[in-house]
Amino acid sequence: MLAFHLIPYAVAAWLFLCGLYGIVTSGHLVHTVISLVVLQTSTYVLLLAVGFRWGAVAPVFADISPGVVTVDPVVQALMLTDVVVEATVVALLLAMVVKVHEKAGTLSPDDLRMMRG
Amino acid sequence: MNVKWRLGMFFIAGACFLFFYLIAARNLPPWGHYPGPYGDVISSLAVYQRHATDVVNAIDYDYRGFDTLGEEFILFTSIIGVMLLLRDPKPRGGTAESDEGLSKTVKVSAGGLFGITLIFGLYICTHGQLTPGGGFQGGVIVATAFMLVYIAENLRRFKAIASHPLMEVLEALGAALYALVGVSALAVGLPFLTNWIPLGTTGDVFSSGTIAIISASVGLEVATGFILLSYTYLQDIVSGREE
Amino acid sequence: MKIAGSFLLLLIAVSGFMVVRTRDVTSQTLALSFYGLLLAVMFFFFQAPDVALSQIVVGAVALPLIIMLAIARMKHKEKSKGSEGGQ
Numbered sequence A: 001m002l003a004f005h006l007i008p009y010a011v012a013a014w015l016f017l018c019g020l021y022g023i024v025t026s027g028h029l030v031h032t033v034i035s036l037v038v039l040q041t042s043t044y045v046l047l048l049a050v051g052f053r054w055g056a057v058a059p060v061f062a063d064i065s066p067g068v069v070t071v072d073p074v075v076q077a078l079m080l081t082d083v084v085v086e087a088t089v090v091a092l093l094l095a096m097v098v099k100v101h102e103k104a105g106t107l108s109p110d111d112l113r114m115m116r117g
Numbered sequence B: 001m002n003v004k005w006r007l008g009m010f011f012i013a014g015a016c017f018l019f020f021y022l023i024a025a026r027n028l029p030p031w032g033h034y035p036g037p038y039g040d041v042i043s044s045l046a047v048y049q050r051h052a053t054d055v056v057n058a059i060d061y062d063y064r065g066f067d068t069l070g071e072e073f074i075l076f077t078s079i080i081g082v083m084l085l086l087r088d089p090k091p092r093g094g095t096a097e098s099d100e101g102l103s104k105t106v107k108v109s110a111g112g113l114f115g116i117t118l119i120f121g122l123y124i125c126t127h128g129q130l131t132p133g134g135g136f137q138g139g140v141i142v143a144t145a146f147m148l149v150y151i152a153e154n155l156r157r158f159k160a161i162a163s164h165p166l167m168e169v170l171e172a173l174g175a176a177l178y179a180l181v182g183v184s185a186l187a188v189g190l191p192f193l194t195n196w197i198p199l200g201t202t203g204d205v206f207s208s209g210t211i212a213i214i215s216a217s218v219g220l221e222v223a224t225g226f227i228l229l230s231y232t233y234l235q236d237i238v239s240g241r242e243e
Numbered sequence C: 001m002k003i004a005g006s007f008l009l010l011l012i013a014v015s016g017f018m019v020v021r022t023r024d025v026t027s028q029t030l031a032l033s034f035y036g037l038l039l040a041v042m043f044f045f046f047q048a049p050d051v052a053l054s055q056i057v058v059g060a061v062a063l064p065l066i067i068m069l070a071i072a073r074m075k076h077k078e079k080s081k082g083s084e085g086g087q
Helices: A004-024 A029-050 A073-104 A109-114 B003-025 B037-050 B055-063 B065-086 B104-126 B135-151 B155-162 B165-188 B210-240 C002-021 C025-045 C049-086
Strands: none
Touching: A004 A029, A004 B003, A004 C002, A029 A073, A029 C002, A029 C025, A029 C049, A073 A109, A073 B037, A073 B055, A073 B065, A073 B135, A073 B210, A073 C049, B037 B055, B055 B065, B055 B210, B055 C049, B065 B165, B065 B210, B104 B135, B104 B210, B135 B155, B135 B210, B135 C049, B155 B210, B165 B210, B210 C049, C002 C025, C025 C049
16 A cells, blocks of 8 residues: 555655755745755665665674675765765855855845845 | 746746656665665675775775765865855954853763763774774764863863864874875875775774774864864854953 | 654654744754754664764754854854944
8 A cells, every 4th residue: 555665765855855945945045055954865865765675784793794684885885974074065055154144244045136236 | 036936936847856756766676675786795795805894984995985085075175165264364352242151050061071072982983994983973073072162161272272273284184194095005006095004803993904094084184174163163252252 | 664664754754844944043953953863763774873873973963063153153243243333
């Protein structure tokens, strides 16, 4: 009845569209940046869902022998660095937002478009 | 264009995206039945080839170490960007505004947690090749430990630590050490970023060759980078409210 | 197990939507912190301890910290500009 094998992919698409909706209808630049973060987390859900196996264990062999069935470690290696780098990229975006606030005095994207010259 | 137009275009684009996405998702493996061969190949080989028990870190710093080098430099460049954008050309004296002040419970517990968090962060940094952890996670934990100093209202001490010129040197050192380890493999006659140091016994802290060294250098860079980041954002506030 | 996993994913979908719908920026930062913690629980369910550790430390602690620092800096500038302009 419920398509269990499609649920994480549907959730990933839903999160992507949520983040995009937040960017499109944002009234505050910091809100835009946080919606970008939500957009990025949709890729985490998708990547982990691709590499998952029911009944398997984590790919850490400190206490189990290397013959046991595990989930896919390559996908996790791709995501590990991404999570930390995302925080610094958000810091860079927020530095630009702080500069915009200094120069223009307002943080609403609609007002910013009308100030030219 | 006004909000209605924007929302309309968003819904049309979203519908197109969903349509193509569902066509593509039908060919993805069903949830929980990962078929592909590469994950199993690496899981069965990594412990014997690299003497590291954490396969994810072995992939990150050895099998796909070049990608992690690029990501580390993304981090480095973003921090340089923030420091360039937000650095004050003249330190302003600032009006020492009075804030409510945090309660004694917060100050005392933050000060007390500093030592534990620092040691825990260093443990996670150096044991990356054995258990889940590694340079990225441990570095952020160490940086959080130093933020606890700021929360404990030791502003003078936080400013002394964070604005020390040694911080910038350590950050550059952490970023450069990764590339230098790769170049050292070139000096021995092997391809860039080969794991050429003797591998040691599996399960030992000093095992798995260059993985431990790279993990430690990444931890150094991430920790000092995040401290510099926080200090750059707090520069105005810290110099104004110094007690 | 399938029911638990699906329930967790549903919770994440709802929480992600609530993060976007919160309009006040300070509350949104706290909602982001909760969302990050929920994601870390999901990563544990998906047998990924490295990524879960990373997500807890970054997504629930360091990222909201950076956002709060940026908001505090903008408010501080506003206050100092207001006091200078008033005098």
